[in-house]
Amino acid sequence: MKGYLRYFLNKLGWFAITFVFAFLLNFILPRLMPGDPVAAIVARFAQGMSNSTGVQAIYEQYVELFGTNKPMWEQFVIYLQNVAKGDFGFSFSQYPRTVADVLKASLWWTIALQFPAIIVGWLIGNTLGALAAYLKGGFDKVLMPLSIFVSNFPPFGMAVIFMVVFGVNLKWFPTSGGYGFDLIPSFSWQFIQSVIIHYQMPFWSIVIIAIGGQAIGMRSMAIYELNADYVKYSRFMGIKDSKIVGYVFRNAMLPQITGLALSIGTMVGGALVAEIVFSYPGLGTTLLRAVLGQDYPLISASTLIITVMVLFANFIIEILYGFIDPRIKAVQAD
Amino acid sequence: MANTMLEVKELSTKYITRFREDVYAVDRVSLAVKEGRSLGIAGESGCGKSTLALSLMGYYFPPLHYTSGEIIINGKNISGMKPDDVRKSILGREIAYIPQAAMNALNPTRKIIHFIEDVIMEHEVYATKKDIYERAKKLFETLGLPAEVLQKYPVELSGGMKQRTVIAISVLLLPKVLIADEPSSALDVTSQKMVIKMLRHLMEAGMISSMIFITHELPLLYNVVDDIMVMYAGQIVETGASREMVFDPIHPYSKGLMGSIIVPEQGLRDVKLTAIPGVPPNLKKPPAGCRFAERCRFVRPECLVTNVSLRQAGDGRAYRCILPEAELREAYAREEHKK
Ligand SMILES: Nc1ncnc2c1ncn2[C@@H]1O[C@H](COP(=O)(O)OP(=O)(O)OP(=O)(O)O)[C@@H](O)[C@H]1O
Numbered sequence: 001m002k003g004y005l006r007y008f009l010n011k012l013g014w015f016a017i018t019f020v021f022a023f024l025l026n027f028i029l030p031r032l033m034p035g036d037p038v039a040a041i042v043a044r045f046a047q048g049m050s051n052s053t054g055v056q057a058i059y060e061q062y063v064e065l066f067g068t069n070k071p072m073w074e075q076f077v078i079y080l081q082n083v084a085k086g087d088f089g090f091s092f093s094q095y096p097r098t099v100a101d102v103l104k105a106s107l108w109w110t111i112a113l114q115f116p117a118i119i120v121g122w123l124i125g126n127t128l129g130a131l132a133a134y135l136k137g138g139f140d141k142v143l144m145p146l147s148i149f150v151s152n153f154p155p156f157g158m159a160v161i162f163m164v165v166f167g168v169n170l171k172w173f174p175t176s177g178g179y180g181f182d183l184i185p186s187f188s189w190q191f192i193q194s195v196i197i198h199y200q201m202p203f204w205s206i207v208i209i210a211i212g213g214q215a216i217g218m219r220s221m222a223i224y225e226l227n228a229d230y231v232k233y234s235r236f237m238g239i240k241d242s243k244i245v246g247y248v249f250r251n252a253m254l255p256q257i258t259g260l261a262l263s264i265g266t267m268v269g270g271a272l273v274a275e276i277v278f279s280y281p282g283l284g285t286t287l288l289r290a291v292l293g294q295d296y297p298l299i300s301a302s303t304l305i306i307t308v309m310v311l312f313a314n315f316i317i318e319i320l321y322g323f324i325d326p327r328i329k330a331v332q333a334d
Numbered sequence: 335m336a337n338t339m340l341e342v343k344e345l346s347t348k349y350i351t352r353f354r355e356d357v358y359a360v361d362r363v364s365l366a367v368k369e370g371r372s373l374g375i376a377g378e379s380g381c382g383k384s385t386l387a388l389s390l391m392g393y394y395f396p397p398l399h400y401t402s403g404e405i406i407i408n409g410k411n412i413s414g415m416k417p418d419d420v421r422k423s424i425l426g427r428e429i430a431y432i433p434q435a436a437m438n439a440l441n442p443t444r445k446i447i448h449f450i451e452d453v454i455m456e457h458e459v460y461a462t463k464k465d466i467y468e469r470a471k472k473l474f475e476t477l478g479l480p481a482e483v484l485q486k487y488p489v490e491l492s493g494g495m496k497q498r499t500v501i502a503i504s505v506l507l508l509p510k511v512l513i514a515d516e517p518s519s520a521l522d523v524t525s526q527k528m529v530i531k532m533l534r535h536l537m538e539a540g541m542i543s544s545m546i547f548i549t550h551e552l553p554l555l556y557n558v559v560d561d562i563m564v565m566y567a568g569q570i571v572e573t574g575a576s577r578e579m580v581f582d583p584i585h586p587y588s589k590g591l592m593g594s595i596i597v598p599e600q601g602l603r604d605v606k607l608t609a610i611p612g613v614p615p616n617l618k619k620p621p622a623g624c625r626f627a628e629r630c631r632f633v634r635p636e637c638l639v640t641n642v643s644l645r646q647a648g649d650g651r652a653y654r655c656i657l658p659e660a661e662l663r664e665a666y667a668r669e670e671h672k673k
């Protein structure tokens with residue numbers, strides 16, 4: 001256990017260092033983009049104003065408000081202090097909304113879309129992969145090429161195909177948004193129905209790709225395990241096949257859990273493309289708009305969320321995995 | 335007269351590969367092992383020793399398939415039994431098996447005690463976990479294994495410990511016949527000795543009634559088993575008592591194989607290690623005549639076409655060659671003389 005504690009602290013240290021670097025980069029990189037975001041805001045607010053000194057005054061007011069006139073390091077210190085208090089400042093592009101406000105609204109859409117999609121894709125994919133390994137024959141011969149094809153599809157391609165086939169041609173589902181444009185979010189049946197209908201295409205375009213990748217991974221893991229020596233020995237000790245299949249799938253599943261945890265960690269960053277294609281009101285779309293509008297605070301905060309989630313998921317995997325899988329624990333103890 | 339624990343009559347099995355080719359790895363093998371006796375099976379790599387071991391269990395799954403023959407274990411003919419009945423009433427109880435790669439024979443993510451529970455519960459419906467633990471603990475202690483091993487995962491055990499754990503699990507249900515497939519290769523000398531000692535102890539303590547010991551390391555066999563059977567290309571080529579087999583082989587293949595034996599106590603250290611030139615035949619298309627003909631230095635034209643069967647040679651010995659025993663012995667004497 002002492003060895004494990006050292007291992008734990010060591011990992012924790014590395015994650016802390018990684019976090020610090022990621023935090024720095026999240027701050028600096030967006031601010032290195034050429035262009036002046038404040039000018040864009042002022043242009044929006046000062047529309048129709050002809051008085052150039054007036055425009056200049058507004059401009060300076062905003063520069064003061066956002067602190068973009070201060071040197072970069074000073075901005076960083078202020079940013080750091082604010083972030084520590086949970087304050088990410090104003091969004092440039094959606095001023096006067098705050099970054100926290102914008103993110104809160106979009107993060108839930110993303111989680112509600114991606115989390116179920118990843119879980120469903122993982123479950124279906126692993127079941128299909130395990131069945132392919134166990135049943136072999138025709139099932140395997142059809143499923144595998146299909147999975148390989150699907151999993152190599154770029155996410156935007158899948159989204160576009162769904163859009164064209166089911167949205168534009170068949171007109172089964174609306175092509176954009178998280179709910180009807182004419183509706184105001186509420187708990188009415190009409191609104192919920194609209195949300196469900198809008199949900200289908202982004203959801204399945206993510207699920208299908210996830211199924212393919214998971215099925216391939218699970219199939220090869222399961223085939224490997226089915227041929228392992230312990231299967232033969234267990235059989236000759238009189239253990240029934242259904243029980244042995246249980247051993248095999250548990251062992252094949254363990255490495256797949258890493259995959260699941262990783263995709264949950266990277267979900268915000270991972271399949272943003274589907275959101276963008278369907279103009280889904282999640283983090284992907286928000287981030288795209290933030291980048292287009294040079295919205296530093298929003299970009300930094302979005303990427304910070306993504307970074308934290310990825311790091312956190314990885315950390316949890318590293319720590320928990322050893323407990324779940326004794327094969328890993330044995331290696332860690334060395 | 336001691337009871338026959340295992341009797342095998344003309345057993346043939348084959349592999350069917352992914353490409354639908356048949357590999358005739360065990361061809362009409364007959365053997366018998368009496369109570370309290372042990373049989374060694376020797377032969378080059380690929381001659382079908384492991385396949386024979388698997389075939390003797392009477393429980394087949396792809397790619398291995400039963401073709402013909404009978405297996406009688408402790409008086410029960412299991413060849414006509416339903417696979418599930420074999421599984422429940424024969425495997426582990428009447429006959430047990432220690433696989434060649436015993437290092438990998440245990441499910442890496444299952445604690446030893448949990449696997450033991452699985453095994454016993456498969457055969458004894460009313461066993462409770464507490465009883466199983468007590469039994470396992472007692473068995474492990476009897477065999478000189480620490481009881482803590484029970485609470486460990488296989489990955490936490492050393493190679494030698496894993497090997498001995500597998501042996502202990504194999505004899506949990508006190509099988510009449512134990513088949514050990516190269517139980518000591520891939521271990522260091524100390525662990526090898528421990529494994530052999532353990533197997534001997536199992537016999538002496540009556541935990542098993544008979545044993546089949548497979549190896550390609552002949553010196554090991556000489557010290558451990560009562561009888562030896564030499565296999566070549568899926569067939570038995572010679573069988574007899576251990577001592578005669580080692581010092582007085584009849585078949586040219588056994589002669590070549592035994593020529594490489596080193597028995598330290600007998601001062602035979604400097605016997606030259608003579609490899610037999612050539613390679614064994616392809617078991618997908620075994621030769622029509624003698625399977626060893628291609629590599630035999632006494633080969634005659636008829637060897638290539640005649641199907642040779644085992645000949646009795648007194649003292650329960652048998653060998654598979656068309657040449658009479660006397661003629662072969664004369665040839666060996668001449669060779670000896672030339673040196
Ligand atoms: N799963 C399999 N499918 C097809 N052929 C096989 C399979 N396993 C073994 N064989 C073939 O059957 C023959 C006998 O193999 P087997 O493993 O029984 O030999 P062995 O005497 O135990 O060798 P070793 O000393 O290397 O363990 C070999 O020709 C081998 O190529």
Ligand SMILES: [Mg+2]
Pocket residue numbers: 383384385434515
């Ligand atoms: Mg073998």
